[in-house]
Amino acid sequence: MEKKKVNINHEDVVIQVDNVSKSFGDLHVLRNVDLQLFNGENLVVLGRSGTGKSVLIKLISGLLKPDKGDIQVLGEIVNHLDERELRVLRQRIGFSFQNSALYDSMTVRENLEFPLVRNKRKLTRSEINKEVEEVLEGVGLAQAINQMPSELSGGQRKRIGIARTLILRPDIMLYDEPTAGLDPLTCLDINSLINQVQEQYQTSSIIITHDLSCAKMVGDRMVMLLDGKFERQGTFEEIFDTDDERVKPFYDYNFIV
Amino acid sequence: MGRKIEKLLIEFARIHRFMMSFLREAVSPPYEFKEIIRQCYEIGWKSFPLISLTGFIVGFVFTKQSRPSLEDFGATSWLPNLISIAIVRALAPLVTALIASGKVGSQIGAELSSMNVTEQIDAMEVSGTNPTKFLISTRIIATTTMIPVLCFYVAGIGLLGGYLSIATKDDLSILAFFTQVFESIAAKDVFAMVLRAVVFGFTIGFASTYVGYYSSKGTEGVGKAANAAVVSSMFLVFIEELLIVQLLSLIG
Numbered sequence: 290m291e292k293k294k295v296n297i298n299h300e301d302v303v304i305q306v307d308n309v310s311k312s313f314g315d316l317h318v319l320r321n322v323d324l325q326l327f328n329g330e331n332l333v334v335l336g337r338s339g340t341g342k343s344v345l346i347k348l349i350s351g352l353l354k355p356d357k358g359d360i361q362v363l364g365e366i367v368n369h370l371d372e373r374e375l376r377v378l379r380q381r382i383g384f385s386f387q388n389s390a391l392y393d394s395m396t397v398r399e400n401l402e403f404p405l406v407r408n409k410r411k412l413t414r415s416e417i418n419k420e421v422e423e424v425l426e427g428v429g430l431a432q433a434i435n436q437m438p439s440e441l442s443g444g445q446r447k448r449i450g451i452a453r454t455l456i457l458r459p460d461i462m463l464y465d466e467p468t469a470g471l472d473p474l475t476c477l478d479i480n481s482l483i484n485q486v487q488e489q490y491q492t493s494s495i496i497i498t499h500d501l502s503c504a505k506m507v508g509d510r511m512v513m514l515l516d517g518k519f520e521r522q523g524t525f526e527e528i529f530d531t532d533d534e535r536v537k538p539f540y541d542y543n544f545i546v
Numbered sequence: 547m548g549r550k551i552e553k554l555l556i557e558f559a560r561i562h563r564f565m566m567s568f569l570r571e572a573v574s575p576p577y578e579f580k581e582i583i584r585q586c587y588e589i590g591w592k593s594f595p596l597i598s599l600t601g602f603i604v605g606f607v608f609t610k611q612s613r614p615s616l617e618d619f620g621a622t623s624w625l626p627n628l629i630s631i632a633i634v635r636a637l638a639p640l641v642t643a644l645i646a647s648g649k650v651g652s653q654i655g656a657e658l659s660s661m662n663v664t665e666q667i668d669a670m671e672v673s674g675t676n677p678t679k680f681l682i683s684t685r686i687i688a689t690t691t692m693i694p695v696l697c698f699y700v701a702g703i704g705l706l707g708g709y710l711s712i713a714t715k716d717d718l719s720i721l722a723f724f725t726q727v728f729e730s731i732a733a734k735d736v737f738a739m740v741l742r743a744v745v746f747g748f749t750i751g752f753a754s755t756y757v758g759y760y761s762s763k764g765t766e767g768v769g770k771a772a773n774a775a776v777v778s779s780m781f782l783v784f785i786e787e788l789l790i791v792q793l794l795s796l797i798g
């Protein structure tokens with residue numbers, strides 16, 4: 290399934306990662322990494338387990354601080370912001386976690402309301418309800434509104450997690466392995482949801498994945514993280530047109546040859 | 547050695563930061579009233595059965611065990627005075643704090659560390675909301691207010707246990723018992739009890755939210771955090787008890 294082409298303006302940069310390094314003790318996860326995300330595009334980040342993909346988007350959302358380098362998001366340098374400024378910026382960034390991270394003591398409705406009532410204090414009760422129902426409708430789970438997260442399947446949890454980030458109408462979406470651990474049909478659903486979000490909410494997104502079908506279906510552009518650096522970038526075909534022994538197995542495994 | 551001291555200093559700096567952000571979030575609006583009420587219910591109300599049983603048994607047993615030594619002096623009529631002083635000055639706050647360390651401390655430690663492991667705390671953070679306000683401040687406020695309430699209750703039910711223990715041997719009306727109790731307790735004893743209970747309540751809330759919030763990732767982190775919450779709460783409660791006793795004897 291090919292992705293519908295979108296027009297990208299390469300002048301309009303929403304995320305700019307500049308020469309960023311991050312280590313944990315002796316473990317050098319990212320080394321002098323550069324990356325750009327253009328307005329309106331879906332950028333897929335590929336890479337093996339443990340190469341630092343999750344670390345990268347945690348740096349972008351300010352959950353971690355880089356040891357070196359700057360990260361600019363929507364015109365603000367994330368690593369220079371104080372807590373309050375960071376909180377304002379984060380309302381414009383949606384973060385879908387690898388394991389959904391739903392609040393397990395709250396119902397689906399309360400999960401969705403949580404960021405909304407705390408960030409948009411002027412909304413009335415009926416506006417909140419309307420917003421919650423609308424977003425749930427959008428991810429196709431209107432019927433789950435009163436359920437607890439523990440009663441949902443993995444795929445449903447992923448959608449609720451995405452819905453919870455969409456409720457603030459973010460400009461940027463960060464998806465951490467949206468299809469990991471899901472069956473092929475549910476993967477297809479999630480992939481169409483990601484594309485639907487891009488169109489409907491006009492987001493620019495970074496999608497982290499190992500799943501090449503997902504990459505192919507949602508990505509306008511791809512980069513591959515190898516040994517702490519982005520060594521390959523381009524379209525799907527460009528990335529895999531190589532004899533690099535670190536890259537080929539990805540393709541071979543996903544599309545058995 | 548140098549490494550250890552450095553680690554300790556880093557820990558102290560982190561505790562200081564945690565304390566400061568709690569204070570800032572606890573006093574600044576918007577307030578999480580609904581969540582504070584919910585936590586008071588979880589922490590206070592749900593501890594009543596356990597605390598009732600323990601308070602009663604402590605009062606009953608303490609009275610029974612004290613009787614022989616007073617009997618030697620023919621002073622069993624002093625039993626109500628003895629137990630009321632013992633319960634109000636020492637037993638009620640300590641028993642409440644130790645039971646709460648075990649029950650409430652482990653609950654808070656496990657709850658927060660499992661939220662940490664499953665990235666729920668990060669999720670609050672990245673949605674532009676403030677996890678300290680919602681998760682930490684509410685729990686510390688709830689323990690600081692609920693432990694004193696529980697403590698008064700333990701004092702009452704402990705005295706009742708004491709009365710029943712006396713009533714099995716002597717012919718003493720409950721009215722006469724409580725008249726004697728109130729004659730022997732001074733206002734400053736009650737003040738000291740409330741002071742202890744507030745300090746212990748704050749300590750239990752603070753220590754268990756701290757270890758839960760900064761627990762290591764991974765499922766074994768949850769068990770460790772629950773355990774550390776209980777151990778550190780109890781340890782701190784005893785240290786504080788020691789300090790408060792010294793302090794009160796200084797100011798008379």
Ligand SMILES: Nc1ncnc2c1ncn2[C@@H]1O[C@H](COP(=O)(O)OP(=O)(O)OP(=O)(O)O)[C@@H](O)[C@H]1O
Nearest residue numbers: 313316318336337338339340341342343344345387
């Ligand atoms: N907070 C942290 N403290 C210490 N080490 C960390 C921390 N976060 C990540 N790491 C380490 O950094 C490395 C990269 O982790 P990361 O989670 O980014 O991998 P990943 O590329 O997302 O892998 P996966 O595909 O399995 O999710 C790992 O070796 C991990 O152990």
Ligand SMILES: [Mg+2]
Nearest residue numbers: 342343387465
């Ligand atoms: Mg990851």
